[in-house]
Amino acid sequence: MSRSLRGAAAVAGIGSTAYFKRGTSPHSALRLTLEAILAACADAGLDAHDVDGFVSYANDLSEGLAVGAALGVREIRWSTMVWGGGGGGVAAAVNAAAAAVACGQAEHVIVYRGLTEADDGRQSYGKGHFPPLLSAHGVLTPAQVCALRTQRMLEVDGVPWSALEALVQASYHHAQQNPDAVAYGRPLDHETYAGSRWVSEPLRLFDCSRENDGAAAVLVTSAERARDLRPVPAFVLSGVQGAGPDWSESAENNAAYTSAGFHPALVARLWAGAGLRPGEADVVQVYENFSGPAVASLIDFGLCPPGHEAGAVMTLPNLIAPAGALPVNTAGGNLAEGFVHGIGLVLEAVRQVRGTSANQVLGADVSLLLGGPVAPLVSATVFGSAATL
Amino acid sequence: MSDRPVLAGPVPAELVAIAERHGQVVAAGDNQATLADFRPDRTGQLAGSARLPGRLVSSRLLRLEAEPDGLIAAFIRYTADDGSQTVLRSRWIRLEEGWRVTQVRNLPDTPPVIAAAGPRDDGLDRPHWEGLRSGEVRVQRCARCGHWIWAPQPACPRCHGFDLTWPAVEPNGTVYSWTRTWQPFTPELSGHVPFVVVLAELASAGGRRLLGVLRDGDGIDVRIGQPVRGEIDPPPSPGAWPVLRWRRA
Numbered sequence: 001m002s003r004s005l006r007g008a009a010a011v012a013g014i015g016s017t018a019y020f021k022r023g024t025s026p027h028s029a030l031r032l033t034l035e036a037i038l039a040a041c042a043d044a045g046l047d048a049h050d051v052d053g054f055v056s057y058a059n060d061l062s063e064g065l066a067v068g069a070a071l072g073v074r075e076i077r078w079s080t081m082v083w084g085g086g087g088g089g090v091a092a093a094v095n096a097a098a099a100a101v102a103c104g105q106a107e108h109v110i111v112y113r114g115l116t117e118a119d120d121g122r123q124s125y126g127k128g129h130f131p132p133l134l135s136a137h138g139v140l141t142p143a144q145v146c147a148l149r150t151q152r153m154l155e156v157d158g159v160p161w162s163a164l165e166a167l168v169q170a171s172y173h174h175a176q177q178n179p180d181a182v183a184y185g186r187p188l189d190h191e192t193y194a195g196s197r198w199v200s201e202p203l204r205l206f207d208c209s210r211e212n213d214g215a216a217a218v219l220v221t222s223a224e225r226a227r228d229l230r231p232v233p234a235f236v237l238s239g240v241q242g243a244g245p246d247w248s249e250s251a252e253n254n255a256a257y258t259s260a261g262f263h264p265a266l267v268a269r270l271w272a273g274a275g276l277r278p279g280e281a282d283v284v285q286v287y288e289n290f291s292g293p294a295v296a297s298l299i300d301f302g303l304c305p306p307g308h309e310a311g312a313v314m315t316l317p318n319l320i321a322p323a324g325a326l327p328v329n330t331a332g333g334n335l336a337e338g339f340v341h342g343i344g345l346v347l348e349a350v351r352q353v354r355g356t357s358a359n360q361v362l363g364a365d366v367s368l369l370l371g372g373p374v375a376p377l378v379s380a381t382v383f384g385s386a387a388t389l
Numbered sequence: 390m391s392d393r394p395v396l397a398g399p400v401p402a403e404l405v406a407i408a409e410r411h412g413q414v415v416a417a418g419d420n421q422a423t424l425a426d427f428r429p430d431r432t433g434q435l436a437g438s439a440r441l442p443g444r445l446v447s448s449r450l451l452r453l454e455a456e457p458d459g460l461i462a463a464f465i466r467y468t469a470d471d472g473s474q475t476v477l478r479s480r481w482i483r484l485e486e487g488w489r490v491t492q493v494r495n496l497p498d499t500p501p502v503i504a505a506a507g508p509r510d511d512g513l514d515r516p517h518w519e520g521l522r523s524g525e526v527r528v529q530r531c532a533r534c535g536h537w538i539w540a541p542q543p544a545c546p547r548c549h550g551f552d553l554t555w556p557a558v559e560p561n562g563t564v565y566s567w568t569r570t571w572q573p574f575t576p577e578l579s580g581h582v583p584f585v586v587v588l589a590e591l592a593s594a595g596g597r598r599l600l601g602v603l604r605d606g607d608g609i610d611v612r613i614g615q616p617v618r619g620e621i622d623p624p625p626s627p628g629a630w631p632v633l634r635w636r637r638a
Binding site: 134136139141151152200 | 501514569570574599630
C-alpha cells in the first residue's frame with residue numbers, strides 16, 4: 001500500500017461568514033462556526049448530518065464534539081486539534097483531515113476556525129507564547145517577535161524593504177476585486193503605506209494583519225467522494241507540518257533566525273510528496289501575520305531568492321493575478337481580505353483550483369498554501385486540479 | 390523668571406502659541422481638544438503612548454526644537470496638584486490641516502515595568518531570576534555535555550541529561566536583532582513607548598541570545614553587531630523581581 005497522501009483526499013466544499021470588525025460579531029464564535037460549516041456543506045451538496053469528522057487548530061474554543069452535537073451529526077469518527085503554533089496549524093489541519101479520509105478513519109471531515117473577540121479575548125492568537133523571559137522585556141505580542149526576525153532579515157540578509165511593501169500592495173490590489181474583503185474599496189498607495197505609523201520597527205501599520213471576528217470551514221473528503229459532490233474538487237497533493245531543529249519556544253534562540261520556519265527537509269518533503277519540482281506552484285496563499293515573515297516563507301520555499309535578489313522577484317507586477325509570475329494572496333489575505341487565523345487562505349487556495357477566484361490566475365492547476373510563518377509550528381499544503389493527478 | 394520657551398533651530402513662530410495651547414488643553418483634561426491636536430491616523434496610539442498623573446494644574450512649554458527630519462519637538466512640563474512634574478516631548482508635523490502631533494513620549498526615557506517579570510509558573514527559569522537578585526546573569530547549562538540551553542528546559546535537548554547547572558556569565562553581548570516598539574499594546578507600556586528591545590548574543594553563554602530593553606535607546610540608531618553590556622534593574626517594589634537591561638557598550 002502506498003504511504004503517499006497524493007490525490008487521496010480533496011476539498012469538496014468551502015464556506016465562510018462575513019469578516020466582522022473585531023468585537024462586533026452579532027453572534028458567538030460557535031454560532032459563526034456552524035454557519036460556516038453549513039455553507040461549506042451546502043457548497044458541496046452534502047447534508048451536514050453526514051459530516052463525521054472535525055479538525056481545528058490554534059486552540060479554537062469550539063471543540064469538535066460540541067460542533068458535531070450542535071449539528072446533530074449521525075456519527076463522529078474523527079476529532080483532532082492541531083497542537084500549538086497559532087496560525088501555523090492552518091495547513092496542518094487540512095493535512096490531518098486529508099490523512100483521516102485517506103486511511104478510512106472518516107469520510108466527511110470539516111476543517112474549521114471561528115473567532116470572536118467576545119469569546120476569545122483580544123490577541124487570542126498570542127496566548128501562551130509570551131512567557132516572562134519575553135514579556136518582562138515588554139515583548140508582549142507576535143508583532144514584536146516578527147519585527148525582530150524581520151529586522152535581521154533586512155539588515156543582515158539584505159532583503160530590501162520594497163519586498164515587504166510589494167507583498168502588502170499585492171494583497172490590497174487583490175482586495176479591490178473581492179467584494180467580501182474588508183479592504184474592498186480601500187486601495188492602498190505608496191504614500192499611505194510608507195507614512196503609516198510604526199507598530200514595532202521595521203513593521204508599520206500596513207505590514208500587520210488585521211484581526212476580525214468570523215468563521216470559515218472547508219469539507220475534506222476522499223477523492224472518489226469529492227468527484228461525486230463537486231464538479232471541480234481541489235485535490236490534496238501533499239501536506240507537511242512541523243518545526244525544524246532548535247525552532248520552537250526557544251525565547252528567540254531559533255537556529256535559522258530569519259527563516260519563517262519552513263526548514264529544508266520539510267520543504268523537500270512537500271514538493272516530493274506532490275510529485276512536483278521545487279517551486280512549481282501556479283499561485284500561493286501565504287499566511288501574513290506580518291509582511292516580513294510572509295516574505296521569509298517565500299524565500300524558505302525557493303519561490304523567491306534570499307537577500308538583495310529578493311527585490312527583483314518581490315514586485316507588484318510579479319505578485320498579482322492573472323499573469324504575475326508569483327501571484328500571492330489573491331483574495332487579499334489576512335492583510336486585506338480579513339483575518340480569522342488564516343482560515344480564509346485555505347478557501348482561496350481552493351477557489352484558485354476551481355477557477356472561481358475574484359483574481360483568478362490563468363491556468364492555475366497547482367495552488368500552494370503556507371501557514372503560520374515564525375510560529376512555533378508551521379505547515380503547508382499543495383492543492384491540485386484533476387489535471388495534476 | 391521668563392516663561393518664554395527656548396527655541397532651537399528654525400522653529401516656525403506660529404508653533405509657539407499652538408504648542409502652548411496644546412499644553413493648556415492637556416492640563417485642563419480637555420480630551421476632545423487634545424485628540425484634535427493629534428495626527429488623525431494615530432490618535433489611539435498617541436493617546437496611549439504618554440502617561441500623566443490624574444489631576445494636572447498647569448503646563449509650561451519649555452522648549453521647541455527643529456529636528457533634522459523636519460519635525461518640531463515640543464518639550465512641555467506638566468505639574469500635578471501634588472506638585473509632581475512630568476515632561477512630555479511631542480513631535481509636530483505640518484499637515485494640510487495644520488500642525489499636528491505625530492509622536493509623543495514621556496521624558497526621561499525609562500523601560501516599561503512589567504508585572505509578569507519573574508519566574509514562570511512551573512519554575513523552570515527560577516534560577517535565572519534568583520541570579521538577578523544576587524547581581525548575576527545566570528544561563529542554563531548541561532553539567533554532562535556542556536550544552537548551553539535557552540530558553541530553559543527540564544532536560545538537556547542534546548544529551549538528555551537531567552543534571553542542569555546555572556553558571557553566571559559575563560553579560561557582554563552583541564546585538565543579534567532589535568526592534569523599537571511604538572504601539573502601547575498594554576497599559577503597562579504607556580509612558581515608556583517607544584522603547585528598544587535588543588536580542589543580544591552572548592559569547593560567554595555559547596552564543597545563546599537573551600532579550601532585554603536597551604537603556605537610553607531614545608533616538609538611537611541601533612545596528613546589529615553593536616556591543617552591549619547587561620545591567621540589572623532592581624525590583625520596582627518589594628516582592629517584585631529584578632530585570633536584565635542592555636546598554637550600549
